Amino acid sequence: MFAIVTCAMRIKFRYKLLLALTTLTFLVLLVQGILSGSMVLEMLEKRTVASLTREAAGKTQILSHILRESEEDLTILAAHRDNENFFTFRSFQENDGMVDALSGLELFFLRVHEVKPRYDRIQLLTSNGGGPVLQINDGKTVHQYDNFDPENQLRDLASKEKRAVHHVDRGAEGQMDLLSLKALQINGQVEGYLVLRQSIRELVQTMLAELGKAGITAVLCNQQGVRVVATPDYQPRLEPLFRQASSSGEWITVLASIPVLDWSLAVGMPRSESFTLFRNQFIAGLISAVFLVAVMLYFVRKAIQTLKAYNRILEQQVSERTAQLERANEEIRQLNESLKQENLRLGAELMVARQIQQMVLPRQTELLIHDHLDMAAFMEPASEVGGDYYDILQGEDGRLLIGIGDVTGHGLESGVLMLMTQSMVRILFSFPEIEVGMRLELFNRALFANINRMASDKNLTLVLVDYTPGISSDGEYSGAGAGLSPGKDQTEYSPAGHLRISGQHESLLVVRQAGDLTVVDTQELGFPIGLVDNILPYVNATTLTLDRGDVVILYTDGITEAANLHQELYGLERLCQVAVRNRHLEAEEIKEAVVADVKRHVGAQTIYDDLTLVILKQK
Amino acid sequence: MNRWGMILLLAVASWSIQAWSAEELQWTGCGITKTAFMSELAQAFEQKTGQKIVLTGGGAARGIRAVAASSAHLGGTCRARLQDATHSILPEEQNARLIQVAWDALVVIVHPSNPVNNISLDNLKKIYLGEIDSWDTLGGEAKKIALIDREGKESGVGNMFRRLVFNDPNFDYRARSLKVKSSNPVEQKVESFSTAMAIDGVSSARKLGVKILELDGVAPTRDNIRTARYALYRPLYMVVNRQKISPQTQAFIDYALSDAGQEIIAAQGVVNLKDGDDLAKIWHSRFGDQEP
Numbered sequence: 001m002f003a004i005v006t007c008a009m010r011i012k013f014r015y016k017l018l019l020a021l022t023t024l025t026f027l028v029l030l031v032q033g034i035l036s037g038s039m040v041l042e043m044l045e046k047r048t049v050a051s052l053t054r055e056a057a058g059k060t061q062i063l064s065h066i067l068r069e070s071e072e073d074l075t076i077l078a079a080h081r082d083n084e085n086f087f088t089f090r091s092f093q094e095n096d097g098m099v100d101a102l103s104g105l106e107l108f109f110l111r112v113h114e115v116k117p118r119y120d121r122i123q124l125l126t127s128n129g130g131g132p133v134l135q136i137n138d139g140k141t142v143h144q145y146d147n148f149d150p151e152n153q154l155r156d157l158a159s160k161e162k163r164a165v166h167h168v169d170r171g172a173e174g175q176m177d178l179l180s181l182k183a184l185q186i187n188g189q190v191e192g193y194l195v196l197r198q199s200i201r202e203l204v205q206t207m208l209a210e211l212g213k214a215g216i217t218a219v220l221c222n223q224q225g226v227r228v229v230a231t232p233d234y235q236p237r238l239e240p241l242f243r244q245a246s247s248s249g250e251w252i253t254v255l256a257s258i259p260v261l262d263w264s265l266a267v268g269m270p271r272s273e274s275f276t277l278f279r280n281q282f283i284a285g286l287i288s289a290v291f292l293v294a295v296m297l298y299f300v301r302k303a304i305q306t307l308k309a310y311n312r313i314l315e316q317q318v319s320e321r322t323a324q325l326e327r328a329n330e331e332i333r334q335l336n337e338s339l340k341q342e343n344l345r346l347g348a349e350l351m352v353a354r355q356i357q358q359m360v361l362p363r364q365t366e367l368l369i370h371d372h373l374d375m376a377a378f379m380e381p382a383s384e385v386g387g388d389y390y391d392i393l394q395g396e397d398g399r400l401l402i403g404i405g406d407v408t409g410h411g412l413e414s415g416v417l418m419l420m421t422q423s424m425v426r427i428l429f430s431f432p433e434i435e436v437g438m439r440l441e442l443f444n445r446a447l448f449a450n451i452n453r454m455a456s457d458k459n460l461t462l463v464l465v466d467y468t469p470g471i472s473s474d475g476e477y478s479g480a481g482a483g484l485s486p487g488k489d490q491t492e493y494s495p496a497g498h499l500r501i502s503g504q505h506e507s508l509l510v511v512r513q514a515g516d517l518t519v520v521d522t523q524e525l526g527f528p529i530g531l532v533d534n535i536l537p538y539v540n541a542t543t544l545t546l547d548r549g550d551v552v553i554l555y556t557d558g559i560t561e562a563a564n565l566h567q568e569l570y571g572l573e574r575l576c577q578v579a580v581r582n583r584h585l586e587a588e589e590i591k592e593a594v595v596a597d598v599k600r601h602v603g604a605q606t607i608y609d610d611l612t613l614v615i616l617k618q619k
Numbered sequence: 620m621n622r623w624g625m626i627l628l629l630a631v632a633s634w635s636i637q638a639w640s641a642e643e644l645q646w647t648g649c650g651i652t653k654t655a656f657m658s659e660l661a662q663a664f665e666q667k668t669g670q671k672i673v674l675t676g677g678g679a680a681r682g683i684r685a686v687a688a689s690s691a692h693l694g695g696t697c698r699a700r701l702q703d704a705t706h707s708i709l710p711e712e713q714n715a716r717l718i719q720v721a722w723d724a725l726v727v728i729v730h731p732s733n734p735v736n737n738i739s740l741d742n743l744k745k746i747y748l749g750e751i752d753s754w755d756t757l758g759g760e761a762k763k764i765a766l767i768d769r770e771g772k773e774s775g776v777g778n779m780f781r782r783l784v785f786n787d788p789n790f791d792y793r794a795r796s797l798k799v800k801s802s803n804p805v806e807q808k809v810e811s812f813s814t815a816m817a818i819d820g821v822s823s824a825r826k827l828g829v830k831i832l833e834l835d836g837v838a839p840t841r842d843n844i845r846t847a848r849y850a851l852y853r854p855l856y857m858v859v860n861r862q863k864i865s866p867q868t869q870a871f872i873d874y875a876l877s878d879a880g881q882e883i884i885a886a887q888g889v890v891n892l893k894d895g896d897d898l899a900k901i902w903h904s905r906f907g908d909q910e911p
Contacts, residue, residue: 084798085797088796089797091763091795092763092764092765092766092797093762094814094815096811096813097765097797097815100811100812187795431690432688433688433689433691435677435681435685468710468711495704498710536800537800540770540771
């Protein structure tokens with residue numbers, strides 16, 4: 001020790017300084033390295049959480065879509081008039097009448113199965129323990145009914161005011177059947193139920209296999225928290241970790257819910273795995289780079305040798321080859337160009353369809369020129385071309401036709417059907433003598449034929465609202481400034497506008513100036529267009545009068561079903577609240593208030609459906 | 620897109636051309652009038668003048684509104700035009716002119732096998748109020764009454780039954796009923812189901828395989844209707860457009876009101892204007908309708 005100290009003292013001062021500087025530099029680098037390392041760790045964690053969230057949301061979206069579509073199909077099934085006929089005859093204990101109604105329903109159920117073969121069972125049940133009365137299994141009527149006790153589901157239906165309830169039935173042989181149930185209400189009383197059954201086993205297994213392939217551990221749990229299915233690497237000991245989203249332990253986990261089914265999908269990855277992933281990526285990148293350099297060196301070396309060997313010949317042929325290369329280059333350039341154009345064309349096809357969809361919408365100026373109504377409209381297409389439709393057509397004497405509808409699904413086909421709808425409604429509007437029912441029927445016939453020709457399974461909801469300015473007892477229009485005037489008695493009352501509503505779509509909201517709200521249910525006013533060849537028996541119309549300051553709101557399900565990060569829907573209730581709160585504003589301002597509220601709810605989430613909104617306010 | 624648009628345009632255009640064909644007159648509306656005498660009247664008119672008349676049903680509202688909107692030359696209705704809360708005629712019916720051509724009566728129809736023959740007006744009301752729901756109360760079997768109802772208050776039967784029986788065109792029935800879209804399926808269902816009951820026009824019902832009940836012991840015979848002994852009588856109208864009426868349309872109306880036309884109506888068992896002369900005075904003193 002003494003010897004070392006003596007030696008150090010002997011070292012010259014300049015070496016001491018160099019040593020100190022080196023030590024200091026090393027320490028600085030060490031601190032910087034530690035800091036950078038923690039930043040990299042944080043970034044890695046965030047990336048892993050984002051990636052897991054994206055994967056989980058994508059998968060739950062698939063299941064949510066299936067549930068939504070099943071609810072739409074149940075609504076279509078419930079709209080058939082023979083449902084009510086059957087239960088009415090049942091209340092009369094008129095057997096022949098029940099048989100008559102059931103035979104009508106049987107044909108309809110078979111037709112629905114033809115269009116949607118994935119429903120392997122379609123069943124009609126009576127309430128109060130009456131049991132099943134009609135059942136279609138794989139497109140065939142059966143008389144040995146499957147028992148289905150809907151009591152638990154029914155309690156769920158009543159408690160949550162849901163449109164339909166879903167339940168997954170798991171058999172001993174690993175079946176996974178989704179049962180979707182809707183109550184049939186007649187005069188406010190539940191008299192029966194409709195049940196659709198479809199297998200989701202394959203869908204769920206594929207979903208989990210895809211997650212497994214991506215190195216993600218996943219578990220799908222039902223409403224009781226019981227595991228339904230999991231990736232092979234999921235072990236029971238992980239259960240506590242997968243119960244909640246966490247990024248603090250040894251696992252990074254994320255939860256996504258399927259609200260309608262009350263199921264949850266938990267996905268996760270060991271923290272070390274995310275580093276392994278990073279390390280693997282790094283190593284793979286390094287190996288690739290080394291390999292590439294080696295390959296390049298090999299070819300360069302080969303090329304040099306070849307060049308040397310053929311140098312003279314090449315020199316002789318250089319001019320000829322140059323010309324050939326130029327030609328080849330030109331061909332390749334042209335080929336690239338045409339490929340690029342083809343890609344552009346395919347992309348442009350969707351863009352054009354979207355643009356055409358936008359082009360046929362009423363112009364802002366058309367909405368401003370009406371004497372009796374203050375109007376505003378909004379349509380925002382989803383990332384794909386959606387099938388939303390709305391139009392406002394003006395006729396003589398202030399007469400208006402407002403149409404709003406929604407073609408099932410998305411994409412070019414839905415967009416094209418929307419365009420057909422716009423054209424046909426415009427043509428039919430130019431024949432005011434065609435009565436409401438026949439107008440929808442003519443439209444249905446044409447669209448049904450087109451849909452069949454296109455071999456499409458799409459259909460659409462459509463409500464048509466005829467607006468006529470009010471007419472007073474002396475025959476004059478009483479639109480602007482009319483209504484209930486102080487001092488006038490009830491016999492002098494003259495509404496400022498009349499609405500005739502027909503066709504089946506979302507509910508229509510009427511907010512009176514005083515704040516009273518009427519939700520007009522259109523389920524009984526029509527039938528989906530393009531599903532059956534004749535909808536005339538289902539078409540009805542209802543009328544309403546408008547007074548000054550009354551607001552009418554029409555919308556598509558993109559508004560009410562806009563979901564936020566937690567898959568919570570915007571909902572009709574919230575739309576009603578915003579409408580009532582802002583009823584004193586002008587139509588344009590009401591529109592902006594609703595759209596802003598929907599956007600606020602959705603946040604940064606992608607909107608998967610078109611958003612369409614039409615506001616009418618009686619001047 | 621253009622192709623689809625063109626196809627629909629052509630379809631609608633050909634429908635319109637057909638509707639306005641110079642060779643044919645289009646008559647539409649009240650199914651009861653159509654079944655009662657329109658086929659015979661149109662046939663006789665064609666034999667006399669060579670003018671063909673095409674008949675389509677669809678109900679009284681259609682009969683009035685299609686003609687008011689000029690999509691048919693002629694219509695038939697078994698109710699007057701409707702009024703709103705201010706007692707103004709509804710806009711879609713303003714342009715129609717109603718011309719009475721005959722008298723009809725609302726009757727209670729049941730399945731031919733039903734043993735009940737008579738019903739009182741009071742019991743009829745009670746059925747629609749939901750206070751009677753079984754045939755045994757009316758002297759029949761202990762079976763529920765399957766009430767079949769023409770949907771909507773705007774229909775000829777829906778409007779007139781409410782006015783004549785409940786004195787209120789907007790009266791809401793309290794009894795449960797099976798709703799159907801037009802008179803024809805109402806009649807078909809009563810013909811098919813043994814416990815069924817419905818309201819129909821006598822002019823149409825007597826041509827069908829249904830049983831017509833007496834009301835307070837009075838059968839709806841032609842004589843009982845024209846003398847107002849049968850209580851639920853009502854006018855039947857032809858409809859023309861107020862603004863434009865073609866010579867052919869006018870010729871048919873003239874024919875329907877002529878002795879020859881009225882004879883044809885009477886020959887179908889329907890009370891014509893001459894037979895129902897006394898009814899007109901009672902009707903107007905009772906209801907003061909603006910029609911014809």
